[in-house]
Amino acid sequence: MSRKALVTGATGFVGSHVADTFAAAGYDLRCTVRSSSDPKWLRDLEPELFELDLSLAADYPGAVQGIDTVIHSGGITRARTDGEYLRVNADATERLAAAAAEAGVRRFVFISSIAARGPDGRHGPTSAYGESKVVAEERLRDMEGAMKVVVLRPAGVYGPRDTDLLPLFKMAKHGLLAAPAGSALLQPVYATDVATAALKAAEVDSGFGPFPVAERGKYAWRDVARMMEEAVGRKVRVLSIPTPIFEGTGLVSELTAKLFGKAPELDRRRAQDLARYAWTTDIATTERALDWVPAVPLREGLALTAKWYRSVGWV
Numbered sequence: 001m002s003r004k005a006l007v008t009g010a011t012g013f014v015g016s017h018v019a020d021t022f023a024a025a026g027y028d029l030r031c032t033v034r035s036s037s038d039p040k041w042l043r044d045l046e047p048e049l050f051e052l053d054l055s056l057a058a059d060y061p062g063a064v065q066g067i068d069t070v071i072h073s074g075g076i077t078r079a080r081t082d083g084e085y086l087r088v089n090a091d092a093t094e095r096l097a098a099a100a101a102e103a104g105v106r107r108f109v110f111i112s113s114i115a116a117r118g119p120d121g122r123h124g125p126t127s128a129y130g131e132s133k134v135v136a137e138e139r140l141r142d143m144e145g146a147m148k149v150v151v152l153r154p155a156g157v158y159g160p161r162d163t164d165l166l167p168l169f170k171m172a173k174h175g176l177l178a179a180p181a182g183s184a185l186l187q188p189v190y191a192t193d194v195a196t197a198a199l200k201a202a203e204v205d206s207g208f209g210p211f212p213v214a215e216r217g218k219y220a221w222r223d224v225a226r227m228m229e230e231a232v233g234r235k236v237r238v239l240s241i242p243t244p245i246f247e248g249t250g251l252v253s254e255l256t257a258k259l260f261g262k263a264p265e266l267d268r269r270r271a272q273d274l275a276r277y278a279w280t281t282d283i284a285t286t287e288r289a290l291d292w293v294p295a296v297p298l299r300e301g302l303a304l305t306a307k308w309y310r311s312v313g314w315v
Contacts, residue, residue: 006067008032009074013161014111014194016041018073021195032063032074041161054092060099069202070100073111082128089132094139101146108147109201112137112210114155119277137210144208150201155214155279159191159301160308169306169315172228172236179221181240184278187214190296200290207289212281215294227299231306
């Protein structure tokens, strides 16, 4: 019996890896695309494409008709206003989930973010982005009686197709890595590990969560630099940037983007997240509940990412 899955955000970085993993597991795929989307990562999968823009009025009932499982990885990580985060990441999630429940969807897997929990030592999100994910999670919890809902909270995701960390690889290729000063730790997760966690969430009898998704290792920026050297094959000098300067760079980028009506590549939120806070988590509950373990440690993941960047001419 065929299984039909809807993957939102499938033309994006994380969503495209989710689509790959579900296709390999034998699911028939329907993938949402926007009119401006480039489905290049999906061409080999030959999924059914369904036009759906989460930022606009959309045909949510049509998207979920005949679907068994929804993997909702669509959303925004950059926005021109705080309200835009709420409209796309929370309001659209609620509408999609309501349509899914009405259509008889069996399971709804939501790719949230560790930003919803907030950084180490804090009790909640520190950004409008994180707040929007919390609101989405709360609204989904109210729908548990109508269908099975599972929430995943990935840490910082990296890997092939990612453009956020691409500038770091480009710098490292030239022997330099600009990083925030300080001793804050990172606990990232490779993109395919997020995708396999989503597959487990779709198939294993787990609770609602939210389940943190990260690798087991915790790293300082000096560790990242050492592994980046191995990935790019040359000595890399770390340029430690004081927190005020790093955050100021984010502010300048944000203001410049506003002048051109665009979402910034680096804004104050991202700058503060990187410069001020540590982002680590305990994944033991996730490993037990989902029967999942992260397979790709940072050293291997950076090497695979650098190799992929070179193969497509990005570095």
